[in-house]
Amino acid sequence: MDLRPIGVFDSGLGGLTAVRRLSEVLPGEDIVYLGDTSRVPYGSRSRETIKRYAGQDAAFLMSFDIKALVVACGTVSTTALDVVEKACGNVPVFGVVEATAKKAASSTKNGRIGLIATPASIRSGAYAPAIRRYAPKAEIFDRACPLFVPLVENGRTEPGDVVIETVVREYLEPLKNAGVDTLVLGCTHYPLLSRVIGAYMGKGVSLIDSGAATAEAVAAALRAADALGSGEPGERRYFVTDSAEGFEKVASLFLGSGIRGEVDQVSLEKY
Amino acid sequence: MDLRPIGVFDSGLGGLTAVRRLSEVLPGEDIVYLGDTSRVPYGSRSRETIKRYAGQDAAFLMSFDIKALVVACGTVSTTALDVVEKACGNVPVFGVVEATAKKAASSTKNGRIGLIATPASIRSGAYAPAIRRYAPKAEIFDRACPLFVPLVENGRTEPGDVVIETVVREYLEPLKNAGVDTLVLGCTHYPLLSRVIGAYMGKGVSLIDSGAATAEAVAAALRAADALGSGEPGERRYFVTDSAEGFEKVASLFLGSGIRGEVDQVSLEKY
Numbered sequence: 001m002d003l004r005p006i007g008v009f010d011s012g013l014g015g016l017t018a019v020r021r022l023s024e025v026l027p028g029e030d031i032v033y034l035g036d037t038s039r040v041p042y043g044s045r046s047r048e049t050i051k052r053y054a055g056q057d058a059a060f061l062m063s064f065d066i067k068a069l070v071v072a073c074g075t076v077s078t079t080a081l082d083v084v085e086k087a088c089g090n091v092p093v094f095g096v097v098e099a100t101a102k103k104a105a106s107s108t109k110n111g112r113i114g115l116i117a118t119p120a121s122i123r124s125g126a127y128a129p130a131i132r133r134y135a136p137k138a139e140i141f142d143r144a145c146p147l148f149v150p151l152v153e154n155g156r157t158e159p160g161d162v163v164i165e166t167v168v169r170e171y172l173e174p175l176k177n178a179g180v181d182t183l184v185l186g187c188t189h190y191p192l193l194s195r196v197i198g199a200y201m202g203k204g205v206s207l208i209d210s211g212a213a214t215a216e217a218v219a220a221a222l223r224a225a226d227a228l229g230s231g232e233p234g235e236r237r238y239f240v241t242d243s244a245e246g247f248e249k250v251a252s253l254f255l256g257s258g259i260r261g262e263v264d265q266v267s268l269e270k271y
Numbered sequence: 272m273d274l275r276p277i278g279v280f281d282s283g284l285g286g287l288t289a290v291r292r293l294s295e296v297l298p299g300e301d302i303v304y305l306g307d308t309s310r311v312p313y314g315s316r317s318r319e320t321i322k323r324y325a326g327q328d329a330a331f332l333m334s335f336d337i338k339a340l341v342v343a344c345g346t347v348s349t350t351a352l353d354v355v356e357k358a359c360g361n362v363p364v365f366g367v368v369e370a371t372a373k374k375a376a377s378s379t380k381n382g383r384i385g386l387i388a389t390p391a392s393i394r395s396g397a398y399a400p401a402i403r404r405y406a407p408k409a410e411i412f413d414r415a416c417p418l419f420v421p422l423v424e425n426g427r428t429e430p431g432d433v434v435i436e437t438v439v440r441e442y443l444e445p446l447k448n449a450g451v452d453t454l455v456l457g458c459t460h461y462p463l464l465s466r467v468i469g470a471y472m473g474k475g476v477s478l479i480d481s482g483a484a485t486a487e488a489v490a491a492a493l494r495a496a497d498a499l500g501s502g503e504p505g506e507r508r509y510f511v512t513d514s515a516e517g518f519e520k521v522a523s524l525f526l527g528s529g530i531r532g533e534v535d536q537v538s539l540e541k542y
Contacts, residue, residue, distance in 0.1 A: 039309070044424075146421075154417050162437050243316075269540055
């Protein structure tokens with residue numbers, strides 16, 4: 001048994017979709033969440049800047065004596081995981097790439113896998129080798145989707161909205177035409193678009209939620225290491241770098257329920 | 272004559288539309304530009320965070336012995352001009368609000384003025400009192416347009432694009448229905464949407480470009496203070512806080528021509 005909390009961070013609040021999945025598979029764990037809301041989004045920034053921000057995010061969470069760190073940010077997972085691992089020393093780090101790649105590889109039947117993510121994640125090229133470790137012959141079709149994050153953050157997630165439907169069609173048409181049977185949602189914002197994306201891609205295409213895949217991997221690893229919590233309902237602490245005002249409303253979008261636990265603002269510049 | 276440069280900053284590269292206008296009215300001035308590209312956008316952040324960022328931006332430009340500072344960021348102009356003025360001491364500061372409000376007031380015939388800007392700018396309420404100083408009876412109809420910045424930054428600026436046309440119609444419909452004859456483009460990204468916005472609002476509506484209005488005000492003030500430059504073609508220096516790579520391509524969108532002058536990356540954390 002290990003009563004220490006799990007740390008989770010994202011560039012903003014999209015990573016709360018991963019907290020939601022973690023809460024489902026590990027209801028008895030304490031979680032400390034950090035959303036770098038004063039510098040979100042990371043996905044359009046340079047690798048160097050993403051690494052600097054990621055190092056500060058990890059150092060902050062390490063100050064909580066965490067037993068594991070979940071990088072619920074696709075961009076950091078693909079672009080700056082080395083920096084996070086260095087900041088975490090012996091504490092295990094779970095990025096979203098590995099578990100998601102494994103799940104995509106086991107999902108595909110025709111060996112054609114689509115991948116959508118932020119420009120930085122696509123540029124990193126991190127997913128393809130990870131998928132090929134589990135499915136050496138997979139053909140991977142990727143596409144950067146720079147407008148998905150701002151559209152989700154502005155609530156444009158519902159079927160019937162011509163704006164999101166047009167952008168989804170534009171971004172996904174090449175992947176649909178390529179005949180993928182599995183589509184990796186490589187950014188924690190994207191599960192909120194599942195209905196629109198699912199409707200466009202059709203029933204034969206499995207959508208892989210990177211937050212869910214990672215939450216399952218974390219649960220398996222903690223179980224294997226006999227490091228689960230007490231089983232009591234876990235506590236939550238949330239930190240943001242911009243004002244905490246308005247957090248609840250947006251957070252509940254991603255969490256799928258109201259938040260519980262304190263929310264505080266923190267400055268990362270000293271980390 | 273005053274050979275010192277003019278400082279200009281924006282949260283990102285949208286402020287280059289103001290540099291373009293400054294270059295037209297004051298071709299003989301040196302300009303130092305700062306775009307805080309590692310933290311853009313400001314317009315969706317809290318007032319407190321915007322003030323902190325704005326103070327750092329101003330302090331950085333003050334290190335160049337500038338003769339005037341142009342805040343080519345609508346969000347900072349409406350939300351944090353006090354912080355910038357404090358950082359600048361005796362150096363005159365030109366936000367976009369005052370000149371834009373004056374121009375809008377002189378443009379309207381029916382006294383109905385529309386205002387579009389970022390959520391932070393609209394929340395600040397800064398434009399209405401400024402417009403009423405020049406047109407006490409003006410009726411002002413405002414609207415936050417949170418998707419315009421990401422859409423412009425993704426090149427969605429052309430008539431015929433159903434995405435930008437749908438969003439423009441959604442945001443501007445209430446202003447059009449209110450019968451405004453003047454529309455303030457209160458963010459330096461928005462001039463790139465002039466064609467789509469102009470087509471939707473119709474020929475009877477004058478669009479007020481905040482960067483252009485401010486450039487004219489700066490020119491008038493420098494002339495009045497006998498502080499113009501030598502008349503030689505001015506030099507340019509550009510600074511960004513994210514990687515300078517890719518700057519030229521995006522910058523030329525906003526400048527309307529290729530860039531000239533050096534581009535360097537800078538860290539603002541020490542300011």
